[in-house]
Amino acid sequence: MRTLPLFALLTACATTPDGDTTDDTTSGGAPEACAWEAAPDLDPSPDVVEVEFSAGMVEWDPGNGKPIDGLGFGGTVPGPRIEVTVGQTLRVRFHNDLDMPTTIHWHGLRVPEAMDGITQMDHPIQPGETFVYEFPIRDVGFYWYHPHMDTATTLEKGLYGTIVARAPGEVRPACEQPIVLDDVLTSRATGQILPPGTEMDKIMGRLGNILLANGREDRNVGIKAGDVVVLRLVNAANARHFDVGIDGVPMTLVGTDDGFLAEPQTMDRVALAPGERAVVMFTAPEDVGGELVLMNRRVHLHEDGGGETHMSETDPLGDGENAVMRFTVLDGGTGATWTPPAYDLPPAFTAGAPVHSWVLNEDMMGGTVTIDGKSWPDVPTVTVPGDELTTFEIDNQSIMRHPFHIHGNRFEVVAIDGQPVEAPAWKDTFPMMPKSKITIVSQLDNPGTWMLHCHILEHAEFGMAGLITVE
Ligand code: C2O
Ligand code: CU
Helix, strand or coil, X not given: CECCHHHHHHHCCCCCCCCCCCCCCCCCCCCECCCCCCCCCCCCCCCEEEEEEEEEEEEECCCCCCCEEEEEECXXXXXXXXXXXXXXXXXXXXXXXXXXCECEEEECCCCCHXXXXXXXXXXXECCCCEEEEEEECCCCEEEEEEECCCHHHHHHCCCCEEEEEECCCCCCCCCEEEEEEEEECECCCCCCECCCCCHHHHHHCCCCCEEEECCECCCXXXXXXXXXXXXXXXXXXXXXXXXXEECCECEEEEEECCEEEEEEEEECEEEECCCXXXXXXXXXXXXXXXXXXXXEECCCCCECCCXXXXXXXXXXCCCCEEEEEEEEEECCCCCCCCCCCCCCCCCCCCCCCCCEEEEEEEECCCCEEEECCECCCXXXXXXXXXXXXEEEEEEECCCCCEEEEECCCEEEEEEECCEEECCCCCECEEXXXXXXXXXXXXXXXXXXXEEEEECCHHHHHHCCEEEEEEC
């Protein structure tokens, strides 16, 4: 039996520098509170959460004293945190203050097709225009939102935000910290984000030279000694795969893309491909004043699940480990614990005969990335009847990883290279390893035409994208 790579990768734990030292020479001021601070709900009805924000230019300090002329939702990077409960309707009054047309995609949420930001690409929200997104919240989980036009540029510049969808009656943890992981490629001299690179850079995926947690490289979050800390992690990077952990502090994975796990898993590290999310918890140590460092291990995009690298590649951050953010242990702990809600847990599905096998490939020389031998928009649309459990395969014949994302519907990975996956988890994005094939079972109860694509944004723009019509 094999587990999901999300879990399996966790064993590849390199030695870390003293992650839990009390050396605070790099400390950048008082730690911020561990909290989910939601955007205000502007609608008094308990059935509706209404938020309002715009996308526009934002001068944003990544924490190195060189402000970036970036973009943001609601004037910040990341944008407003949205909090909703399953059964509520989310309404977002969105103004486009960018100088380009845009749309918002609600990554992972099963929204009606017209709200998905894709069909809208034919008639996007023009500069100066307002659009009201409105849809019911069906699923518990941790989601995120971003434009679905010029994604490689707009996400790199900071256009993304997070959404927590709570179970009815969900009890909030005392310390719950959303963390948007990202990297940006900046000029060392000016600090500005560099323009897109060559075609070959795009095939390789754009890796940054600074790591960001919630838009900054110097995040320091206060946690209380002995209390449980819940992290909601999302990887918003263009191409970088994160593999994070805190030396000497085991974490428990309790949630994946679209909800919680029936059986939480304890691990040293958590791996997240672009687009993926994870909810993890750990207990803060007792040493008040101590510091924990969340370290990222470099992941080669041409490295497979077994640790074999199929092609060399360079990383502007080098080969070692890099700090992502810190936690400072404060006093005042109450021994707070937290039990994730047992709500809509993933059942164990059994694969049927696959109705389609998507083949992912790339042609380095030709400079193309393909699905079923074609690049967007020529990839043939797959049409399937809806409202049932449908089995598909995804076959990555290339030597590179491709995080495969399907809009509008959630799935479970039931086999990897023919080996059954033991722990069911709701997913909408899956890190396809080089030369590997997975079997998924999709719950296709959201009719419409949905995009599916690689979440390495350069690949998506280069054509590794197709459509599925659920009837
Ligand atoms: Cu997060 Cu179509 O993407
Ligand atoms: Cu890809």
